[in-house]
Amino acid sequence: MKRCFMQAAAATAAAALAIPALAAEVLPGATVAERALNGAKEYIEKHGLENPKLTMLLSSLYRNSMPDFTREWTELTGVEIENVPLGYTDIPAKVMAEATAKTGVYDIFNDFPYSMPDAVGAGVVVPLDEYAERGQPDFSGTAPGLRFQQYYQGSLYNMVLDGDHIILVLRKDLVENPAVIEDYRAKFGKAPGCPETMAEWEEMAAYFNTGEGETRWGMTFDKPLYGAVAYRSINFSYRHFPAYLGGLMFDADMNPTINTPNGVRAIKQFASIVRYMPPDVQGWGTPQIYPFWRTGNAFSAMSFPSIVGNANSSPDSVVKGKQLACTIPKVDVGGGEMVSRAPQAAGTGYMVSRYGKHPELAYYFIQWFTSESVGDRAIAHPKGFWDPFRTSNLTNEAITARFGRQFLDTTMENSKNAVSLLLLEGNYEYFNILDKHLASVMNANITAAEAAALIEKGWNDVTEDIGRDYQVAAWRSGVESGIYLDKFE
């Protein structure tokens, strides 16, 4: 008996000693980028690869900036990366086609974080946890709403280098104009500035909305000055709506929360401000909104944060140096509780294909590229569309020079309220249902209450079609991780 006990004890001790040895060995290197480089070199040596090549399905927004980094990676490791640029609206379909075709033609997929659930469900991307255990990426300095959007159902699938959470920008030259201040103060009892609430933003939009040929504050407006401009078209409305809802879209059992007083309030508020926007706004995407903002014919814009850098760097911009960045205004979600939410409206991340030739090697490129030392350079890249999102960006001189201190401080403050868009399988269908009914409200075809009921029904149909139990598990996991900031009551 004693002998048995001794044997068991020895086996337990041996097993305990063996556990650290079995655990993944962390790669050598003082920084995240160094570890990724060493990992890549080790992988190439171990597998005896000669002239290895990876292929990345790249969002075409980055066709002029990403090659600078893939070239650098090739010089450092010998791994060539071929970029295949494609419009971001087409990338999800390509990813899903690859899930069925399994060609292995792509090693890396570059797309929005919310493309991840469908890709994971289809099994076309691999979890990165095992590689990350060795490479030890550093996600500290990133707000929870942005950090946890890299995970789905508890596993790391996507590494994000982009703080594309929406922001509000005002015309600084107008809010600092003495004549405007005097008039505004007389009317509202305070000087104009960043609005505290969405209701106040709409109030400001109404105040600044000026017709063609009108003379105000000693200026004559040859063209109309619209009080606001923001995304209100199909494929864009859903990216902004969470800022108005200010809470979770579903309860713990995936019952939609849209058909509630708060949901109806959010729809009304989302639609109401449209009257101070350009009449065509429901057909506008970024190619229309950015140039319009640059013409100076709007007082405010709620947009992707890159609108600020774009208006500062475009030669045709009349608002260069005249922009005041603001955090997303708060909404009253009921009972006087005021909440600010800045949805990560786009933002690009990088996933590894299951069918690629070298998933581990692909991972090391992603870790290297999204690391602080390389990623910060990417954010500062003059031809890039990557936006600041982590604390290291605050101290980076090139990033400060590109975006300006005021914007940088504001977007970092805003990132504390950053929330992910719906990270669930079938999310594009949920989004579409929301968008088309919001459009119906904006066109006064249906009321906000009717839209809420229709959205609720549509969302429930999608949930049932995909499988309620499955969706509930994914939803709860996401909420618990903190990507939406809000928790179940």
Added chain:
Amino acid sequence: MAGSRQPAAAGAAPPSRGRPPPGRRLAAWLSQERVFRLIPFIAVEAVFILVIIIPFILTIYISLLRWRANRPFEQANFSGFLNYGRVLGKDEFWMALGRTFYFAGAAVILELLIGFVLAYLLHRHFRGRRLYITIFLAPMMVVPVVVGYNFSMIYVDSGPLNEILAPFLEPFGIDPRIRWLSHPLAAQWAIILADVWQWTSLTFLIFLSGFAALPQQLVDAARVLGASPSQIFWRVHLPLLKPAIIIAVVIRSMEALKMFDPVVLLTFGGPGISTQTIAYYLWQEVWVFNKYSYGAAASILLLIFFAVFIFLGIWLLVRQRESVRRVDV
């Protein structure tokens, strides 16, 4: 052992004296009349089976499954006619189908009328005729993406179209800033007009060929008998052009029912779903929402609907030809 090798060596006769090599035998076999005449038939059938039959059967098979592409195909399960029921019970499907017929109907009528008038004006020879024909045929050759982009610029709120319309609308108190791409009704007509601009060229071409093929002696005879130009048009030109008209209707209807490019390029189906055609609806269900089985079922149903519609057109065409042939006889 040597004895055993001897018969083999004797048997190894030179190829020219015994059976020809396999390649030559195959060539000889293929060149036989009974085989050779089957080769084109087999090749065509093979292509037909590979390109049409197999994908078609696969589409039917997928339509009977319960499968979204966000799950591996291996997890798909048989669901019978569930997807067909869902498609038929979906309001959006019927609305998109109805809208498609409305767009196609409006666009094809306008294309026929304008194409016919242009062809009528240009069917006689005059100086500069070729230049006009070239100009009127040009839109058809422009890439649809370019057409979509150009029209998106033309339709901008403060764009050239509204600038042109302003002097005509303002006297009647109508706001000249028409929201071509964001007002539901205006957006529908924006798409129809873009389609008309591009495809009137085709109907023009068909009618121009029709006019060129008109038997001049019938027109001359009518003129000798004292028919007025109007009578010649209504009693001679138009009846003889009926086959061309039906060809134009069938060809353009087939294309217009698949209207997709202007919708994607101008409105993305919006505002709301007011410009969503059936082709756009299907694309979205399959490639955006990953509902492959649902999309397959909808495609099969559409095939049936459109086949009925197109067969009706072809039946009219055949009937018309037969009546013309009877008159000729």
